Amino acid sequence: xxxxxxxxxxxxxxxxxxxxxxxxxxxxxxxxxxxxxxxxxxxxxxxxxxxxxxxxxxxxxxxxxxxxxxxxxxxxxxxxxxxxxxxxxxxxxxxxxxxxxxxxxxxxxxxxxxxxxxxxxxxxxxxxxxxxxxxxxxxxxxxxxxxxxxxxxxxxxxxxxxxxxxxxxxxxxxxxxxxxxxxxxxxxxxxxxxxxxxxxxxxxxxxxxxxxxxxxxxxxxxxxxxxxxxxxxxxxxxxxxxxxxxxxxxxxxxxxxxxxxxxxxxxx
Amino acid sequence: xxxxxxxxxxxxxxxxxxxxxxxxxxxxxxxxxxxxxxxxxxxxxxxxxxxxxxxxxxxxxxxxxxxxxxxxxxxxxxxxxxxxxxxxxxxxxxxxxxxxxxxxxxxxxxxxxxxxxxxxxxxxxxxxxxxxxxxxxxxxxxxxxxxxxxxxxxxxxxxxxxxxxxxxxxxxxxxxxxxxxxxxxxxxxxxxxxxxxxxxxxxxxxxxxxxxxxxxxxxxxxxxxxxxxxxxxxxxxxxxxxxxxxxxxxxxxxxxxxxxxxxxxxxx
Numbered sequence: 001x002x003x004x005x006x007x008x009x010x011x012x013x014x015x016x017x018x019x020x021x022x023x024x025x026x027x028x029x030x031x032x033x034x035x036x037x038x039x040x041x042x043x044x045x046x047x048x049x050x051x052x053x054x055x056x057x058x059x060x061x062x063x064x065x066x067x068x069x070x071x072x073x074x075x076x077x078x079x080x081x082x083x084x085x086x087x088x089x090x091x092x093x094x095x096x097x098x099x100x101x102x103x104x105x106x107x108x109x110x111x112x113x114x115x116x117x118x119x120x121x122x123x124x125x126x127x128x129x130x131x132x133x134x135x136x137x138x139x140x141x142x143x144x145x146x147x148x149x150x151x152x153x154x155x156x157x158x159x160x161x162x163x164x165x166x167x168x169x170x171x172x173x174x175x176x177x178x179x180x181x182x183x184x185x186x187x188x189x190x191x192x193x194x195x196x197x198x199x200x201x202x203x204x205x206x207x208x209x210x211x212x213x214x215x216x217x218x219x220x221x222x223x224x225x226x227x228x229x230x231x232x233x234x235x236x237x238x239x240x241x242x243x244x245x246x247x248x249x250x251x252x253x254x255x256x257x258x259x260x261x262x263x264x265x266x267x268x
Numbered sequence: 269x270x271x272x273x274x275x276x277x278x279x280x281x282x283x284x285x286x287x288x289x290x291x292x293x294x295x296x297x298x299x300x301x302x303x304x305x306x307x308x309x310x311x312x313x314x315x316x317x318x319x320x321x322x323x324x325x326x327x328x329x330x331x332x333x334x335x336x337x338x339x340x341x342x343x344x345x346x347x348x349x350x351x352x353x354x355x356x357x358x359x360x361x362x363x364x365x366x367x368x369x370x371x372x373x374x375x376x377x378x379x380x381x382x383x384x385x386x387x388x389x390x391x392x393x394x395x396x397x398x399x400x401x402x403x404x405x406x407x408x409x410x411x412x413x414x415x416x417x418x419x420x421x422x423x424x425x426x427x428x429x430x431x432x433x434x435x436x437x438x439x440x441x442x443x444x445x446x447x448x449x450x451x452x453x454x455x456x457x458x459x460x461x462x463x464x465x466x467x468x469x470x471x472x473x474x475x476x477x478x479x480x481x482x483x484x485x486x487x488x489x490x491x492x493x494x495x496x497x498x499x500x501x502x503x504x505x506x507x508x509x510x511x512x513x514x515x516x517x518x519x520x521x522x523x524x525x526x527x528x529x530x531x532x533x534x535x536x
Contacts, residue, residue, distance in 0.1 A: 145420070146525070148413045150446045178418045181470040182521040196468045196525065202449040204460065253450040257414070257464065259525070 024212070027197050028111075028140055028260055029053045036060030038106040042088075043095050043127055044068075044113030048076030050140075054109060055085040063088040064105070066098060096126050103132040111140040114183070118171035124187035131267045137189060139263045143177025146198075146259035147217070149249040156249075159221050159242025162228035169231070177261035189265035201256040213256040218246040292480070295465050296379075296408055296528055297321045304328030306374040311363050311395055312336075312381030316344030318408075322377060323353040331356040332373075334366060364394050371400040379408040382451070386439035392455035399535045405457060407531045411445025414466075414527035415485070417517040424517075427489050427510025430496035437499070445529035457533035469524040481524040486514040 032054070034040050038061050045051050045065035055063055067073050070092045077090045093099060095117075108127055114120040124137070131137065144164050149156065167174040176183075177196075184192045201208040222243050228234050234242075249256045300322070302308050306329050313319050313333035323331055335341050338360045345358045361367060363385075376399055382388040392405070399405065412432050417424065435442040444451075445464075452460045469476040490511050496502050502510075517524045 143416070145416045148411070148443075148446060150450060152413070152443065175416075175420065178416060178523050178525060181472070181523055182418065185521065192470075192472065194468065194470060194472075194523075196466050198464050198466055198527070200462065200464045202460075202462060204449070204462075253453065255446050255449055255462075257446060257527070259466070 024199070024216075024260070025053050027199065028262060029057060032057060032109070032138055034058035034061035034107055037062065039104065040064070040107045040109055041098075041100070041105040041127070041130060042066070042109045042111075043098075043123075044110060044116075045076050045090070046072050046112070048079040050109075050111045051076055051080060051088055052083050052085065055080065055083075055088050059087060061087065061107075064091065064100075065089070066091050066093045066095075068092070068094050095123050098126075098130060100130050102129050104130050106132060106135050108135070108137040110137065112142070114139065115141050115167070115174060115176045116170075116172045120173070120176065120183055121186045124183065124189070128187060128189065128267055133267055135267050137184070137263075137265050137267070139180055139184065139265075140260060141177045141180060142174075142258070142260050144174040146177065146257070148257050149246070150253075150255040151245070151248060153242065153245035153248070155238050155242035156245040157242070158234055159228075159239050159246070162231075162234050162239065163221055163224050165233050166224055166227055166231065177259065180261050180263040184263055184265045190268040192263060192265040194261055194263045197260040197262055199256075199258045199260070203252045203254065209250045209254075209256075212258070213250050213254075214247065217256070217258060218243065218250075221246060292467070292484075292528070293321050295467065296530060297325060300325060300377070300406055302326035302329035302375055305330065307372065308332070308375045308377055309366075309368070309373040309395070309398060310334070310377045310379075311366075311391075312378060312384075313344050313358070314340050314380070316340075316347040318377075318379045319344055319356060320347060320351050320353065323348065323351075323356050327353075327355060329355065329375075332359065332368075333357070334359050334361045334363070336360070336362050363391050366394075366398060368398050370397050372398050374400060374403050376403070376405040378405065380410070382407065383409050383435070383442060383444045384438075384440045388441070388444065388451055389454045392451065392457070396455060396457065396535055401535055403535050405452070405531075405533050405535070407448055407452065407533075408528060409445045409448060410442075410526070410528050412442040414445065414525070416525050417514070418521075418523040419513070419516060421510065421513035421516070423506050423510035424513040425510070426502055427496075427507050427514070430499075430502050430507065431489055431492050433501050434492055434495055434499065445527065448529050448531040452531055452533045458536040460531060460533040462529055462531045465528040465530055467524075467526045467528070471520045471522065477518045477522075477524075480526070481518050481522075482515065485524070485526060486511065486518075489514060 040061050040063045042065040045067045051065050065088055073090050073092045080088050117123050164174040181194050201213050308329050308331045310333040313335045319333050341358050341360045348356050376395055385391050432442040449462050469481050
């Protein structure tokens with residue numbers, strides 16, 4: 001299973017992921033609430049950035065969160081304890097070979113995971129086996145191709161494309177958000193409902209200017225600088241201009257747009 | 269005043285605009301309702317595609333709809349009569365020199381108009397004069413840069429860019445949706461609230477596949493074929509491939525995304 005990450009695992013990155021989670025919680029997660037006693041599998045929990053919200057929104061659900069990387073699972077467990085949440089069990093494991101019986105879960109929750117997989121349909125297939133008939137899957141992904149802004153900037157678009165390119169080279173897909181419907185359809189799920197969750201940012205929303213445009217999106221693109229230059233997919237002046245232009249969109253007359261996609265579907 | 273249209277005024281175009289209006293009415297207009305007795309100025313009514321909805325949603329408001337082109341005003345008047353609506357007065361006039369006293373209106377409504385103007389801030393300024401203090405302005409615009417789809421296609425993106433290019437050459441701006449906040453701010457309006465209205469289309473929504481992706485958006489891009497080829501901004505095989513790829517997004521596994529922007533602001 002190819003699951004090389006573009007995002008890295010440094011402490012700074014963890015803080016960014018936590019910031020991102022805090023800003024976007026309402027937009028992405030407020031409508032995901034699982035009933036008491038239902039068994040929920042979170043596939044690919046990473047350091048638990050979404051797990052805290054998942055556990056808080058469904059305090060009586062029995063959540064199992066797995067990740068392939070042992071260090072991430074350990075960090076997630078720590079974050080959960082720090083948050084005082086007790087309804088999550090963690091376990092290290094590969095999405096394609098999880099140690100659960102078929103039909104073990106009522107619901108699947110998969111957030112910011114498929115974008116990193118080279119075989120997302122097969123992953124959904126494998127996870128569907130663990131879901132009981134009548135159960136639901138919830139998938140949330142971003143789509144970097146949904147990014148546009150004012151003032152527009154070709155350099156900024158090129159810098160963003162570096163991230164898309166590097167993620168593709170690592171076997172992932174940074175444009176996967178728009179694909180949730182066909183992916184779930186190909187994996188055999190039914191009653192697929194996709195809802196876009198657009199983050200629209202202008203200066204009347206300073207928490208999003210800082211929390212999303214600056215600290216989440218631009219920081220992420222800035223984070224691939226060395227890799228992009230090393231890969232020779234952009235020249236340094238263009239990349240740096242692109243980052244400057246992304247920061248420019250945080251000025252009082254700037255606007256920034258990005259769209260996440262959330263899908264819910266059923267196993268029939 | 270530069271107001272050369274890219275869209276043209278043929279009968280086929282009128283039908284397209286009517287189709288578009290029908291599909292998007294709920295998304296764009298359902299939250300625009302003016303109280304009984306308020307005076308509303310619709311600036312740039314064209315053939316009245318939005319006027320019918322405006323008049324239906326606010327049956328007791330006193331609407332005045334103006335357009336610079338006499339033939340459009342005549343057509344709009346005909347459409348209004350056909351719809352049996354009586355709360356609209358039409359008048360031919362230039363947005364920059366309308367025959368009304370300052371402060372004549374309680375509300376301004378401007379839909380799919382600024383995209384065609386070379387001086388949108390000045391137009392908003394001129395119209396603001398006609399608004400009384402405490403009155404509101406509502407602006408709705410699309411943004412062709414908000415378009416993305418699955419399967420992705422460079423040819424399709426190039427074909428769309430032809431429309432953007434031609435509209436720019438005609439003095440307009442097909443990427444204006446994202447700019448509503450700074451435009452209204454520069455024109456001196458206060459309490460500006462912008463809300464994106466995203467049209468997300470997958471095959472679970474056949475009326476949007478046909479009504480929006482096919483008959484509205486792709487038909488519009490297809491409509492600039494001759495102008496684009498004549499201007500030499502694209503070669504014929506690429507343009508035709510782009511159109512084919514846009515139609516490809518209407519297949520069962522296809523997805524299409526476009527975002528309109530709606531802004532409401534106040535004169536203080």
